[in-house]
Amino acid sequence: MSNSFGSIFRITTFGESHGVGIGVIIDGCPAGVALAADEIQQALDRRRPGQSDLTTPRKEADQVEVLSGLFGGYTTGTPISLLIRNQDQASHDYSHIEHAYRPSHADYTYDQKYGRRDYRGGGRSSARETAARVAAGAVAAALLRTVGIRAQSYVSQVGAVAVPVGYEQLDLSLIDTNLVRCPHPETADRMAALIRQTRDRHDTVGGIVTGVALGVPVGLGEPVFDKLHAELGKAMLSINAVKGFEYGSGFAGTLLFGSEHNDAFYTDEAGLVRTRTNHSGGIQGGISNGQDIYFRVAFKPVATILQPQATINDQGEEIMLAGKGRHDPCVLPRAVPIVDAMTNLVLADMLLRARANKV
Amino acid sequence: MSNSFGSIFRITTFGESHGVGIGVIIDGCPAGVALAADEIQQALDRRRPGQSDLTTPRKEADQVEVLSGLFGGYTTGTPISLLIRNQDQASHDYSHIEHAYRPSHADYTYDQKYGRRDYRGGGRSSARETAARVAAGAVAAALLRTVGIRAQSYVSQVGAVAVPVGYEQLDLSLIDTNLVRCPHPETADRMAALIRQTRDRHDTVGGIVTGVALGVPVGLGEPVFDKLHAELGKAMLSINAVKGFEYGSGFAGTLLFGSEHNDAFYTDEAGLVRTRTNHSGGIQGGISNGQDIYFRVAFKPVATILQPQATINDQGEEIMLAGKGRHDPCVLPRAVPIVDAMTNLVLADMLLRARANKV
Amino acid sequence: MSNSFGSIFRITTFGESHGVGIGVIIDGCPAGVALAADEIQQALDRRRPGQSDLTTPRKEADQVEVLSGLFGGYTTGTPISLLIRNQDQASHDYSHIEHAYRPSHADYTYDQKYGRRDYRGGGRSSARETAARVAAGAVAAALLRTVGIRAQSYVSQVGAVAVPVGYEQLDLSLIDTNLVRCPHPETADRMAALIRQTRDRHDTVGGIVTGVALGVPVGLGEPVFDKLHAELGKAMLSINAVKGFEYGSGFAGTLLFGSEHNDAFYTDEAGLVRTRTNHSGGIQGGISNGQDIYFRVAFKPVATILQPQATINDQGEEIMLAGKGRHDPCVLPRAVPIVDAMTNLVLADMLLRARANKV
Amino acid sequence: MSNSFGSIFRITTFGESHGVGIGVIIDGCPAGVALAADEIQQALDRRRPGQSDLTTPRKEADQVEVLSGLFGGYTTGTPISLLIRNQDQASHDYSHIEHAYRPSHADYTYDQKYGRRDYRGGGRSSARETAARVAAGAVAAALLRTVGIRAQSYVSQVGAVAVPVGYEQLDLSLIDTNLVRCPHPETADRMAALIRQTRDRHDTVGGIVTGVALGVPVGLGEPVFDKLHAELGKAMLSINAVKGFEYGSGFAGTLLFGSEHNDAFYTDEAGLVRTRTNHSGGIQGGISNGQDIYFRVAFKPVATILQPQATINDQGEEIMLAGKGRHDPCVLPRAVPIVDAMTNLVLADMLLRARANKV
DSSP: OOEEOOOSSSEEEOOOTTEEEEEEEEEOOOOTBBBOOHHHHHHHHOOOOSSSSTTTOOOOOEEEEEEEEEEEEEOSSSSSEEEOOOOTTTTTHHHHHHEEOOOOOSHHHHHHSSSSOGGGGGGGGGGGHHHHHHHHHHHHHHHHTTTOOOEEEEEEEEEEEEOOOOOOGGGGGGGGTTTOOOSSSHHHHHHHHHHHHHHTOOBBEEEEEEEEESSSSSOOOOTTOOOOOHHHHHHHEEEEEEEEEEEGGGGGGGGGGGGHHHHEEEEESSSOOOESTTTTTTTTTTTTSSEEEEEEEEEESSSOOSSSEEEEESSOEEEEEOOOOOOOSOOOHHHHHHHHHHHHHHHHHHHHHHHHHHH | OOOOOOOEEEEEEEEESSSSSSEEEEEEOTTTOOOOOHHHHHHHHHSSSSSSTTTTOOOOOOOEEEEESTTTTTTOOSOOEEEEEOOOOOOOOOOHHHHHEEETHHHHHHHHHSOOOOOGGGGGGSGGGGHHHHHHHHHHHHHHHHTEEEEEEEEEEETTEOOOSOGGGGGGGGGGGGGOOOOHHHHHHHHHHHHHHHHHHTTBOEEEEEEEEEEOTTTTOTTBBBBBHHHHHHHHHHHHTTEEEETGGGGGGGSSSHHHHOOOOOEOOTOOOEEOOOOOTETTTTEEEEOOOEEEEEOOOOSSSSSSSEEEESSSEEEEEOOOOOOOOHHHHHHHHHHHHHHHHHHHHHHHHHTTTTO | OOOOOOOSSSEEEEEOTTTSSEEEEOOOOOOOOOHHHHHHHHHHHHHOSSTTSSSSOOOOOOOEEEEEEETEEEEEESSSEEEEOOOTTTTTHHHHHHEOOOOOOSSSHHHHSSSSSOGGGGGGGGGGHHHHHHHHHHHHHHHHTTTTTTEEOOOOTTTTTOOSSGGGGGGGGGGGGGGGSSHHHHHHHHHHHHHHHHHHTTTBEEEEEEEEESOTTTTBBBBBBOOOHHHHHHHTTTTEEEEEEEEETGGGGGBBBBHHHHHOEEOTTSOEEEEOOOTTEEETTTEEESSSSEEEEEEEOSSSSEEEEEEETTTTEEEEOOSSSSSOOOOOOHEEEEEEHHHHHHHOOOOOOOOTTOO | BOOOOSSSSEEEEETTTTTTTEEEEEEEOOOTTTTTTHHHHHHHHHHHOOTTTTTTOOOOOOEEEEESSSETEOOOOSEEEEOOOOOOTTTTOOHHHSSEEOOSSSHHHHHHHSSOOOOGGGGSGGGGGGHHHHHHHHHHHHHHTTTTTTEEEEEEEEETOOOOOGGGGGGGGGGGSSOOOOOHHHHHHHHHHHHHHHTTTOBOOOEEEEEESSSSSTTTTBBBOHHHHHHHHHHHHHHHHHHEEETTTTGGGGGGGGHHHHEEEETTTTEEEESSOTTTTTTTTEEEEOEEEEEEEOOOOOSSOOSSEEEEEETEEEEEEESSSSOOSSSHHHHHHHHHHHHHHHHHHHHHHHHHHHH
16 A cells, blocks of 8 residues: 655545544644644535535534644644544445445455455545545645645536636636536536436436646756656546546647647746746646646546446355445535645645755 | 656666766666566667657667676666667757747756756757666566566557557557557558658647556555556656546546446456456556556647747747757657556556565 | 655654644555554553653553554554554643753754744654554564564663673563563662662663564565665664664674674574574674574663753753653663564564565 | 665665676756766775775776766756776686675575575675765765765774774864874874784774764754664665664763763854753754764674685585685775765755755
């Protein structure tokens, strides 16, 4: 297993979906960053289940306890440890999956790799683990705030329902004004309708989150292997259910010729270097160039569906299995704070790494 | 900078495009792997410039020298160091870019981040660095051969010309039978024609490489952060000109419902666990499940075009700049061995990491 | 800060002496290791304060809570998180050191490095942090038990009172039969008397712990930098109050000639390769050679003394300061489980690293 | 194997004593450090064999070639790669040790761990590997020079012949004025005589190098695991033949009471915080406190002696074996530049790590 992420600003998460709790240690955050425990809680509230009828009806308060690293409203430079106890896990029945391999879940691979697994709700492979990331992301956001960096992601597609314009034509302050977390209100309504229809059919639907990072100074990213977009890509791909990542022009950029794709430099009226287009997505040679950073993250439809499916048990025998319990018909709205968190974690690490390499 | 990749099977590359040479140290390869220096050379020959009229006419022999780590045809467990001296760099004139920032290159960001750069041909940001990766990938391939793992990638799209079928309907032994490295001969011809047209227009064109890994056993991948597809994604995104990565169903999977997307398990006649579809791309919960692994990597059109473009110099003044010299109109054919190398490097590392975690 | 130790079997500790609690995440322990929570508690009980009149009278139960990673009496391969809440910290008065720099403590350096510190009882620099290491060490010990490795350290010197013979002439099963943890009963009595005299004079005394590891197979250790003794040395030097480390012949070995120092190999009656002497301390070329591993760790006298001392405050003004509260006159007895824990952590990591490098 | 050292300023060495050559990649050195290739050569010249009649008569020029990372007299921020080709290895006869295990060498453990070894002169376990460290150390020294840090070690003991005073009573500018590298001329003469006597008896002798680092600012060191002295200890213990490390009062400090050992703070006339004694060795809580850093490193007598010794071959049969060839009767004089190099490497890394953790 590898439960750490980041090089200097480094997090390590722990915990199973149905054990005592989940949590995270953040090691490497500098001393002196202003941070209230309340900010961490607010980030968690954006991700917690039970927020609306579009997400799982499972209710968990996800109350965070700060175990170390904060003193008098500031980080102390020591490890920050955060604990979120599980609450809503006791009474459920997981006997139907104790010996069954749910299709497109991690049951089979965990059993094969580890020889045993905590089958209650997915154990370590559950998306519940991402709550720890969101908590850590709030600490990263506090560090980034000191230099004016701000991550803002939103739902840009659910199934085939997509926002018709790019991020730069949207008012990102509208992201949290609807249940879907899509800043294009008309599309948000259509997305919500699709999610409700899907839920009612006992099915699930996927989609795309667009990530945006504003205020990133020139110079973040560590070629040749830890290019900024390579770290962002790994961060996003490490989130449950993610199947793809592209930045700037992405896959669509393969259809352009070089003469169309290149971003011409110019100097603006304020004397700042800028580019006329931004197919580069704010990153050139793996290093931020001062323009907006944007990327897209593909989420598959959730694997747990409340319909019978053919599969096998741990004896290799074919069985029929239907999901039980309370699950998200669409993870996209709750994925937004997770994408924000991972963006913040990557940028915080890169910020500190850039500082380490100045004479 | 970060010039190392991998955790246990770990490589560190060095060298500039126009300095003395480039090379790599491979640390962590077990002792006793059969490996001839010739295998490394053959891998490099697939990547070297000047192979055909579809790539740069620049000729470099890319002759590898083994400095350490091999003895009597086997690895010794000590670091394997490989050096490729530069040969074709002396006589060229780079004065036109010494003070200019080429559009969509790393010139501007390197200057800002490091305060100085070796402007001759891109220095460290040049794709020439990938020769060191290819050399290291040959060592990884030798290790993987001992357990039957084999990486095979091919060009599946150039501009808008795409192979009409999936990898599983292709004969992958045809990959190296044409200049494009596309195992669908008819499409390969159309791709070659498009590349030649683009070259003659002094432009460049991008495309997609499809990566395939066969024979991967169940159990490779280290959740929750170092999921197999997350490491593959980072590896591919660290290659010059890559803009996107998707595995299995990828971005297209966002258009399916869960009931369509899930891969049903069954037991085949030989008693092996398999899935009826493979939207998972051979990876579930970040761990290989024994099915074929496949993914797609998007390459932008090369930024260097032999046409005048508007840009700025290092004083911020607007200038016109045209590329000079001998460049690839399309990197896709030469990207195939690089994708193979990075696939091998990821899998070799994951193989050793899996071994470390057995009781 | 760097609060992680180990490469594959990797721990990360957190917590301040007077905050909510301290704890540790163990990442990289294989699945399937038999381990009862009770074993962790027993290890902590050996280290906890208030065990006898030779140590601090401060009483802390040091009750461990397992937050994750164990299921049904076995490790699951997921991160093992352990939490020890602080109990005895509330009522004390630390105002006398809020602005004072205690001599030979970390107050001054922490203030200078981090710009702020939790002055209550040393914060992160307190030896209380080692409780987390001891808890983690119990997990490492459970892993090592599966291959027959056993760490056993003891107090070999307090002040000038030293055990007159080497470890191989002692009955190590006597270690825990006296308060000092010295398996030479007569010397243990003299050590205890010295500690009591020192305590009564409001002073402190240092000493030496001898570490022994039995049953270590040939082949642990990763040259050239992570030699087994180099990792052991770092591990021991990272313990509070440690000033020196030597293994095998150590500093005394510098007085021998090569012809006296070399360990002659022979084959014993059972066909095992052995050495007639063991100046090498069981390690040759940084790799265990199958003989007993032994080393010595020097602990300075505790810096907190209940006598007035000249020092400065955080304004640079000279002041007189006397320690308050309940402190150890000698840390050696409680250092024994810490040395054991660090030995186990190094060996567990090296065991897994060795497994990773087999073809 | 683990052939990398350092976290941000990170080196990876390669090469065998009798292969093509040895070398090092330095990754993480900031751009803009003034460094002439000649400085690297000078450092190597201090370590090379054949300098005097006190060391091995083997002559090797140890000519360094800079393969990358320097441009116009400055570091570029890209990896610095250095290669030293082997020269004097061709004609020797190693057949007598191909199947023999030399006492107190790494032959046996390497064979057991790796299953094969390059038996020519020790292969990777040869002290020749330290030439790569010395070359890298020169780069670290150039970085440290920018902030006024300077490492200076010297031979303080050979066999039982010891310098009678501490480093602070010596004129360190005398270190290189004699063949032994001991700045106490009278003692140096006695050391030289002892080495010559030992050589003439076909024996070897060990000793102690005292390391000193001057000009280290407050704040270097990363508790709780990567304490400055813990990293120095690991660095020194990773050098061939080292058996022990102590800093400040070291093992002798265990004989003092706390009231004698504590270093009283005061403010000097210039307003600087200082300590009246320096038993702390310039490090408190694992962090440099601005006072001089000093430590001692114990080297065993070289294992290769030109006398017959009992040992076994790789079939376990007992044989007699005598060293052949040209070896050092005492490594201490040549160990000085190695200790300096490792000191510089640790401090350079810690300097950059400290920079990464400022808000």
